[in-house]
Amino acid sequence: xxxxxxxxxxxxxxxxxxxxxxxxxxxxxxxxxxxxxxxxxxxxxxxxxxxxxxxxxxxxxxxxxxxxxxxxxxxxxxxxxxxxxxxxxxxxxxxxxxxxxxxxxxxxxxxxxxxxxxxxxxxxxxxxxxxxxxxxxxxxxxxxxxxxxxxxxxxxxxxxxxxxxxxxxxxxxxxxxxxxxxxxxxxxxxxxxxxxxxxxxxxxxxxxxxxxxxxxxxxxxxxxxxxxxxxxxxxxxxxxxxxxxxxxxxxxxxxxxxxxxxxxxxxxxxxxxx
Amino acid sequence: xxxxxxxxxxxxxxxxxxxxxxxxxxxxxxxxxxxxxxxxxxxxxxxxxxxxxxxxxxxxxxxxxxxxxxxxxxxxxxxxxxxxxxxxxxxxxxxxxxxxxxxxxxxxxxxxxxxxxxxxxxxxxxxxxxxxxxxxxxxxxxxxxxxxxxxxxxxxxxxxxxxxxxxxxxxxxxxxxxxxxxxxxxxxxxxxxxxxxxxxxxxxxxxxxxxxxxxxxxxxxxxxxxxxxxxxxxxxxxxxxxxxxxxxxxxxxxxxxxxxxxxxxxxxxxxxxxxxxxxxxxxxxx
Numbered sequence: 039x040x041x042x043x044x045x046x047x048x049x050x051x052x053x054x055x056x057x058x059x060x061x062x063x064x065x066x067x068x069x070x071x072x073x074x075x076x077x078x079x080x081x082x083x084x085x086x087x088x089x090x091x092x093x094x095x096x097x098x099x100x101x102x103x104x105x106x107x108x109x110x111x112x113x114x115x116x117x118x119x120x121x122x123x124x125x126x127x128x129x130x131x132x133x134x135x136x137x138x139x140x141x142x143x144x145x146x147x148x149x150x151x152x153x154x155x156x157x158x159x160x161x162x163x164x165x166x167x168x169x170x171x172x173x174x175x176x177x178x179x180x181x182x183x184x185x186x187x188x189x190x191x192x193x194x195x196x197x198x199x200x201x202x203x204x205x206x207x208x209x210x211x212x213x214x215x216x217x218x219x220x221x222x223x224x225x226x227x228x229x230x231x232x233x234x235x236x237x238x239x240x241x242x243x244x245x246x247x248x249x250x251x252x253x254x255x256x257x258x259x260x261x262x263x264x265x266x267x268x269x270x271x272x273x274x275x276x277x278x279x280x281x282x283x284x285x286x287x288x289x290x291x292x293x294x295x296x297x298x299x300x301x302x303x304x305x306x307x308x309x310x311x312x
Numbered sequence: 313x314x315x316x317x318x319x320x321x322x323x324x325x326x327x328x329x330x331x332x333x334x335x336x337x338x339x340x341x342x343x344x345x346x347x348x349x350x351x352x353x354x355x356x357x358x359x360x361x362x363x364x365x366x367x368x369x370x371x372x373x374x375x376x377x378x379x380x381x382x383x384x385x386x387x388x389x390x391x392x393x394x395x396x397x398x399x400x401x402x403x404x405x406x407x408x409x410x411x412x413x414x415x416x417x418x419x420x421x422x423x424x425x426x427x428x429x430x431x432x433x434x435x436x437x438x439x440x441x442x443x444x445x446x447x448x449x450x451x452x453x454x455x456x457x458x459x460x461x462x463x464x465x466x467x468x469x470x471x472x473x474x475x476x477x478x479x480x481x482x483x484x485x486x487x488x489x490x491x492x493x494x495x496x497x498x499x500x501x502x503x504x505x506x507x508x509x510x511x512x513x514x515x516x517x518x519x520x521x522x523x524x525x526x527x528x529x530x531x532x533x534x535x536x537x538x539x540x541x542x543x544x545x546x547x548x549x550x551x552x553x554x555x556x557x558x559x560x561x562x563x564x565x566x567x568x569x570x571x572x573x574x575x576x577x578x579x580x581x582x583x584x585x586x587x588x589x590x591x592x593x594x595x596x597x598x
Contacts, residue, residue, distance in 0.1 A: 045492075045499050046411050046412070046495045046496065046508070047505035048407060048411075048505045049408065049411075049412050051404075052405070052407040052408040053412075055401075055404050056401070056408050056409075056420070056424075057420075059401050059405075060405075060420070060423055060424055063473045064423055064426055064427065064473070064476075066442055067435065067438035067439050067441065067473070068434075068438050070438060070441040070447060071441050113348055116340065116344035117344045119340070119344065120340055120341050120344045120345060122328070123328060124328055124337055124340070124341055125328040125329065125330050125331065126331050126345070130588075132345055134587070135349070135352050135353060135584070138580060140527065141527060141530045141580040141581075141583035142355070142530075142534070142576070142580040143530070143533065143534020143535075143536065143554055143576045145536040145573075146355075146534065146576050146577055146580075149359075149557060149561050149569055149573060150355035150359050150362075150570075150573065151355055153362055153566070153570075154354055159358075161354070184351075185352070185355070188348070188351065192348075246429055246430055246432075247431070248431050248432055248433050249432075249534075249537055249554070253558075253561065266431040266433040266537070267433075269433050269434070270436075270537075270540065273436075273437055273440070278441075278446050285434050285437045288431055288433075289434055292429055292431070295429075296422070296429055300422070
């Protein structure tokens with residue numbers, strides 16, 4: 039598709055206003071943040087980002103985001119599969135409800151999930167007898183992150199699964215492959231790039247989640263504190279250099295993973311469209 | 313990169329198979345539908361049942377406290393600025409990135425969508441490094457008697473910053489898919505720029521625009537992280553609905569917190585209804 043420049047009007051106006059707004063709203067603040075961090079000496083910077091409490095937050099954030107992504111992969115694939123393949127009562131309701139985590143404020147999701155999973159809550163009561171704590175513990179963080187990121191996996195896999203040629207699977211089963219073998223050898227390789235791309239989006243979203251997590255995490259330093267919260271705490275303590283240093287760590291991780299997602303999506307696109 | 317994956321695959325190539333009489337299919341539907349349904353719908357049920365557990369009177373009384381009314385007003389003010397700005401911006405940016413080819417187009421798209429994937433805390437902190445007293449512009453503004461930190465303007469501005477990409481993200485895929493032929497025809501026939509936009513482009517993208525605006529509204533009302541950093545959270549002065557929820561849940565006034573949450577949840581449900589309606593319009597057109 040070619041997009042010639044001159045015939046359609048408005049290029050200068052729209053590009054100009056877009057660049058102006060993006061500079062003010064995204065580039066200026068993030069630039070100021072990096073500028074602030076760059077004002078620190080290397081040893082100070084290193085001191086802030088490698089402090090034991092900070093290291094603990096990286097571990098909690100990365101482990102919880104990874105666990106949430108795995109949970110979303112399993113649940114997302116299963117959900118996309120039944121939504122695309124089967125006709126069942128409530129299918130349309132389920133299909134519409136998948137996007138709820140995009141529309142529901144994360145703080146609301148956080149207090150609701152916490153209320154459900156405390157030992158006296160409807161779900162928490164099922165786990166309490168076995169000594170499993172969900173709210174105000176690590177599993178609560180994983181739950182909050184997988185809630186907010188689940189739509190990414192479902193919505194990336196769904197269209198690819200729907201476009202899959204039924205003839206391929208029929209051929210496979212005609213040739214004597216069982217259901218599992220057909221799924222593993224025929225369906226899975228086709229949807230793998232979409233699955234990977236959905237997982238990467240879910241991971242980025244989980245790493246950046248704040249609202250849902252702080253209400254359910256308990257926020258104990260060294261145990262259930264995520265990096266974004268520690269940045270907030272530093273800000274609250276008027277420790278601006280410390281906040282700036284931690285913020286650059288989060289920003290670098292997000293950019294790194296975004297570049298990864300971009301790369302995956304380009305490959306996925308090439309694979310789908312030749 | 314593109315985050316525009318929220319459109320569900322409604323026009324499927326394969327026919328959906330019935331599950332009746334197929335134990336394996338029934339088991340998969342119960343497992344997947346049950347787990348996902350519970351994960352997504354239980355929190356919603358919880359919000360309303362906790363909000364109403366002391367009766368409708370108490371619920372309404374919680375919503376009518378001066379703090380609640382102030383929080384609702386301030387939240388609507390922030391959304392009232394953020395949504396029109398994001399809409400105008402989203403349309404302009406989608407026009408530039410969707411109708412023209414220029415170097416850096418993909419980079420521009422990625423930068424616009426950055427607030428979607430970076431923790432909102434970062435944007436709150438970055439905002440204060442611009443407009444706070446230790447920021448690059450804060451002291452200069454202060455000398456001129458302007459303060460843009462820990463007050464209402466800060467909440468409005470930071471909400472606008474974080475919700476900026478939503479309309480753009482929903483509209484861009486449609487603008488790209490539509491191509492440029494119709495606009496070419498309009499321009500060739502002598503239509504001006506605005507005329508082309510209102511008569512040709514806008515009707516083509518209006519459903520995505522409606523959903524984008526609704527989603528932007530829901531996110532603006534529900535913004536938490538960035539607002540928490542820049543507001544100072546002074547009760548009755550700079551408290552939005554989500555900050556109000558946080559204060560009440562810290563105070564253990566859970567019913568009040570859930571009453572406030574029920575307003576935001578209702579908006580989220582309306583957003584989903586709009587999306588479902590918009591998609592049914594789109595499928596009918598195809």
